[in-house]
Amino acid sequence: MITVGYNGFTGSAELFGRLYRRAGRDRNRVLGHDAGACVFVDGELVAAVEEERLSRRKRTSDFPVRALEWCLRDAEIEPDDVDHYAFPWDFSDRVMDEQLGDIVAGPGSAADKFDALARLSELYTSLVSREAVLADLRDRTGVAVPAEKLLLVPHHLAHLMCGHYLSGGGDAAFLVTDGRAEHHSSITGEVRDGRITVFEESAIPIRHSLGLLYSKVTRYLGFMPNNDEYKVMGLSAFASAPAGVNPLLQHVVKLLPGGRYELSFDNVLLDTQSYYACFDRIFDRQGPRDDWDFQVRVARWAQDTVEAVTAHQLAHLETRTSLPRLLVEGGVALNCVNNTKLLERSSFTELDVSFGASDPGVAIGAGFYPCFLAGKRPRGAATPYLGPSYGSGAAEAALRAVGDRVRWERLPREQLIARTARLLREKVVVGWFRGRVEYGPRALGHRSILANPSFPDIRDIINIRVKKRETFRPFAPMVLESVAPRVFEMGKKKTSPHMTFVFPVKKEYGDLASGAIHVDGTGRIQTISAQQEPALAELLRIFEQETGVPCLLNTSFNVAEEPIVSSPEDALRCFLGTAMDHLVLEDFLVRKIER
The missing domain is CATH 3.90.870.20 (Carbamoyltransferase, C-terminal domain)
Structure with missing residues (x-):
């Protein structure tokens, strides 16, 4: 069986820029960022490369034309020989019903809701629907890919499959948490005996996304969201001790039973930085936001919040699983400071975070998913050295x-x-x-x-x-x-x-x-x-x-x-x-x- 996993949408950046004001500093806050492609042959990952390495456009969200062409050429595979093209987003009817319901039941005037519905309608029909994804695949490859060969893989499942494959397979509990998937921002569960179980009571909707909260703090401090979060993590180390009562945990994040949590403001797509005033108030900003002492203090609060929230999730996960090994995947898994603390402070004896933990990995995860469904287990040693050699x-x-x-x-x-x-x-x-x-x-x-x-x-x-x-x-x-x-x-x-x-x-x-x-x-x-x-x-x-x-x-x-x-x-x-x-x-x- 030959499967191709890929991530990236034609026109994603332009569409989000027009509909949701995602340009300039916010240009990476789109769907499909970290576009890439990979090829699996009989369950073995034989080639993978990120589109940015070939196009030289950092973190591009564009359809990975160059990456896909290179992977097929390197694996000596013709496009028609591919059994499945697997894509790590699945905006199914159920997902869209939930999103429509959120808009209708949410706050705002009727005019605001109609505006949000119009934006969502265009996003769906032109970018994320099955028909749009299939048309994009055919148009950009020039191959008449049969509809039945396209497999849409839920985004968090693609993250999980990446970690599962690259850790060698086997039973493990999991925590997947990032900015957003189709409808959720975090899930927990188990992979046991070749079956995936999601603990639904612990799933976190996008509007309460920890990853997006960290992204908001990143932007507030003058950095690029969905790109510079590691700078905030690095800055946090300059605060030698917790900087007093953490205002994010006091005013923004509420920990709930079952490993759940809520935020006091919504992570809406049309984000106009309305949260700046809230942050100014709770962080007691007296001077410029780029003041060193202020940045260090806020960064430490943001880092401590990530550690507190994910520890809360793991505490509940430990009550739901007897498995000793944990997979942590998704964008928040790049917070390597947190990863070490999660392992050392939990009962898990092993914690694996893959080299594809953030969105580059969803192409790999999507590509492996058809193999997983077919009962195939990971083959060969997992290596990150998968791209072009010269x-x-x-x-x-x-x-x-x-x-x-x-x-x-x-x-x-x-x-x-x-x-x-x-x-x-x-x-x-x-x-x-x-x-x-x-x-x-x-x-x-x-x-x-x-x-x-x-x-x-x-x-x-x-x-x-x-x-x-x-x-x-x-x-x-x-x-x-x-x-x-x-x-x-x-x-x-x-x-x-x-x-x-x-x-x-x-x-x-x-x-x-x-x-x-x-x-x-x-x-x-x-x-x-x-x-x-x-x-x-x-x-x-x-x-x-x-x-x-x-x-x-x-x-x-x-x-x-x-x-x-x-x-x-x-x-x-x-x-x-x-x-x-x-x-x-x-x-x-x-x-x-x-x-």
Whole structure:
């Protein structure tokens, strides 16, 4: 069986911009963001790439034409050979009846309700109905896909299936929580004996979405919603202690029995920032919203709210399941600070968060769902390295195209790794480009920027001179899986290969890893094994042997507001446009020609 999973709508951004004023800072608050595609063959994920890596439009919501074409070509599959095209949104008649009922029964005048109904009608008929999705698929691929081959998968189910597949399958409880799905923002339940059970009493409607509340705080603080929430998470660490009574938990969020909760204002689609006045009042704003102390305090309240609410959900989930393993998926699962606390403070012995936990993963989840229904179980080791690879020939051609600006030498792998380790003894920044493109929002060692974390100011050097972004932003320590427990307090976790958890650094290693450790003494680590990634494992081994430093600083190979690089041309453009010192491009070691 061959299945294609994909996410993205033609014209989603334009339609939301016109109907719901989603432009500029709000441009990512649309359906279909993080568009991508994947291919499964007999239950095995063989190819996946996000559209942004190929189109170079960050977090695009457009139909993934390039991604889909590449996946089919890489898997050597013709479009007509596909058994199912699976799409991670299902605005069924039942869902639409619920949305229509919410509008009719909700607050507002008759004119307001008719206006909301008109907007919803256009959204449905032109974008999310089965007919519209099928027409989009046919128009953008040029393939007359039979209607029966299109499978619409509920959004939260797609999130769940992504986590289920990438964790190797098996029984597990689950918490899926994000900004919004078709009608809900969070669900809990179990996957047991090949069956999915949703605990309906704990489902949270969109109007009470925790993810959208965090998104509102993100926008209120001057950042881009549905994009910069990790900045708020990072800022929260600068408040060393809870900043008094949390006004969000006091005035906005109400915890209810059964793991449920409610918000005091609705998360409506037509959002005109009317909540700013509410936030000004409850946060007791006296000066500008971009005041550092104010931002740090509000960020801490927002972070504490996420932790309190999800802990409340888990407390109820623990009463409903006897399973020891938990899957956490959805956009809120990118809050790696929260993930660690959820595991350590619960009775679950394992907690898995996939590299596709946010919306890039719903293409994978949708693609696997037909396999799950057919009784197939995950095959092969789950790897994030699923995208295009370019090889030495393409790398050399790209180098020759900019030959007057760089010098390069081709080296055997052993020499390349040894030379790179030697370079990293100094205060330098090295671009690392090898193999297939990673899937998901994290750079996991194939499109990374590496540095020696023992230099305390290396963080500022990279943030200012290379990444061109805020100086408070932390980086990730990359560490051998066998070394990680010696350096970090990992609690119940044995590995963390996808940067989805944070751990305190042990005191004796704080100085050696200072450039990759956040202000609160924690690191969002990536563990590396020789089986998973032999070249990086060897680099880390030699680097520690020569320096005594047990980890490397790892951050994504891009600059602010651009997607992670994909091709050799992307890598060279970024390398030459920033203050990076060296570049490993496949098996070439590259440096700039000083002018």
